Amino acid sequence: MMTGSTDVPVCIDGRLLEDGGAGTGIGQYARTLVQALRSAGRAQLILGDGGRAARRSRPAKWAAALRPWPRGATITPGGYRARDIFREAHVFFSLHGRIMPLRLPGPSGIMHWSYPLPMRICGWRNIYTVHDVMPLDPDIPTPVDGRRLRAVLDGLVASGGSFVTVSNAARQAIVDATGWPPGKVAICHQGVDIGDMEAGRRAALPAGLQAGGYLLYVGAVEARKNLVALLDAYRTSGIATPLVISGPDGLNAEHIDARIQDTPGAIRLGLQPRDAVLGLIASARALILVSLAEGFGVPVAEAMSLGTAVLSADIPALAEVGGGATLLVDPRDPAALRHGLTAIDGDAALREKLVRAGLERSQYFGLESYAQRLANLYGMA
Structure with missing residues (x-):
């Protein structure tokens, strides 16, 4: 207090x-x-x-x-x-x-x-x-x-x-x-603030999505979020789990949108209401945030608070927020991105470990x- x-x-x-x-x-x-x-x-x-x-x-x-x-x-x-x-x-x-x-x-x-x-x-x-x-x-x-x-x-x-x-x-x-x-x-x-968590959990997922059955990115669709590299790694990984990209258009979003449309399994959602965002995060298999630059990284802290495993870039701000409770990858290394996606998608034991660590870390936020x-x-x- x-x-x-x-x-x-x-x-x-x-x-x-x-x-x-x-x-x-x-x-x-x-x-x-x-x-x-x-x-x-x-x-x-x-x-x-x-x-x-x-x-x-x-x-x-x-x-x-x-x-x-x-x-x-x-x-x-x-x-x-x-x-x-x-x-x-x-x-x-x-x-x-x-x-x-x-x-x-x-x-x-x-x-x-x-x-x-x-x-x-x-x-x-x-x-x-x-x-x-x-x-x-x-x-x-x-x-x-x-x-x-x-x-x-x-x-x-x-x-x-x-x-x-x-x-x-x-x-x-x-x-x-x-x-x-x-x-x-x-x-x-x-x-x-996840005070609306229960409303988020009750919010219906977009058609075709099932709880625990998709990977999720939340944020603006713009270059510094490294989405083109993420989409390339996702496509070459052979992962069948859908990759959902939720957020508003950012700088030069048209180029990234075109890449999303050309990537099988990638799904683009626009800006969602607050309760819908919380519901998407809470029901995701994992949150993915592999930005090239961040000042903080709110989706990482929110995902940990909601009991969702996180794969994030190893840049200073995201590593600091994660506090050892997230899976870190070099966002500029295509092989590292691909390996990180494959690991967090396919290794349930790893996700459970990250969820436990994330919930503990989230108390700080x-x-x-x-x-x-x-x-x-x-x-x-």
Whole structure:
């Protein structure tokens, strides 16, 4: 349980909590923050922008962003609201080259941003979550503009912000990319919320799938997830078990989609509701995540929590999350990928061993453990 002072407000940005945005990776991170604080008995506040219904037109948004002074917000039953504030902050930064200030009514507290947004709450302690700095690496394809991300990070440093990331591997990557001292970035391994697990288990599987009868990838369909190499290894392995790929289109998904269609046994599902994702993971023979780069790897932690064996890349972040409870392979070695797939598909004893180890490891990512890490981060332990 979270201990220490309970009268300091903690606010979380609702940028991806409104209009169904919690289905995204960062939205899920914010959702889990809320659930962890709630599980610890601490009321959490949400800074919202009113959702799509409150968005300004493009000319009105730019006109609003021209104002150089701090913005204000109104009190709502669950926190604060400032109309279209998140989009306006991005335009403000483009126009003025600095972080947009926002004043909140009431006592000051801790603002836990789910992403390095170019905003700060005046008089509050602003903690910005940097999940990774892949956009700063020209060798990693990503839709995020790396130069702008670096400019925003520099602006947040200048405005007095502090930073947290989700793994030791991510912190090392941030330090290497920015030149910041390691102490500049705190580590708070994120938690996973499988509170909807029973709903997930009750969710009907897509037609043609049977519990324990498929291998599963969950995540965006994009190049850094190494899906082309995974599909090649799957095809050459001779495995008869279907390989299900579930998630939204990412960068250049068309090329990967074409490869999926040309791979017998591979099945593509689009973005699924939360309970359906949990059901897919819980019923899979094994979860497969052989990415070339990750900051954390939520599906690995979720699979371990749901009692599903995991085959993952041996990159630092995924090995750290797995904590010795997953089967690791070199994602750039076709033979290693093929052997790993064959082993986790065909060796029931291996899967049982991984499931036992994974369930033990998953306790670290539960909401109670996560709440205690947040207490330490906030200085409330």
